[in-house]
Amino acid sequence: KNQVEQSPQSLIILEGKNCTLQCNYTVSPFSNLRWYKQDTGRGPVSLTIMTFSENTKSNGRYTATLDADTKQSSLHITASQLSDSASYICVVTPSRDAGNMLTFGGGTRLMVKP
């Protein structure tokens, strides 16, 4: 069964600090892995997307890494801001011959405090 596990479930950090969110998956083979930011009550917004051959992808203060051998991805947020407070969701897309259902992690709820 394809699964995506995220940790921690929730995280509180002070403004200006860095943090790293983890995503472990069992989806294999997979086509791509995405990180989304979701504000409460809003739709998720794409931060990064990586194929299985990519190791890292940056989007401003967000940097995602991918280790396809260990089936792990991380999202690193640098110099956090209050506006970073949101849920961060990891989504894995299986390759066509592994079934096409996108598999969602449960998300990490991040709160940035002043």
Added chain:
Amino acid sequence: EAGVAQSPRYKIIEKRQSVAFWCNPISGHATLYWYQQILGQGPKLLIQFQNNGVVDDSQLPKDRFSAERLKGVDSTLKIQPAKLEDSAVYLCASSLDEEGWGYTFGSGTRLTVV
């Protein structure tokens, strides 16, 4: 590029009433998804369309939920009759194909059943 449009943004109804949500995907996107996201949880796929055909509706509570995408473009999701536990954000997403390229979420419809 226009994103995935959803309406209404918010809806409050009494239990046993009916409600409908509308989604207009990104132009040219063949695959359309409806998700239910209960507060604090990741999105749960309700139904996936490929053009106007249903690819997966295994998690759609068919006794009360229905969805259609008659012309392979816009889609509607209906709940009749609504229950208290249907309170959630209903997200629509679309992608170029079943592998999820160009995958984009709409802003969602927040439903409150009282």
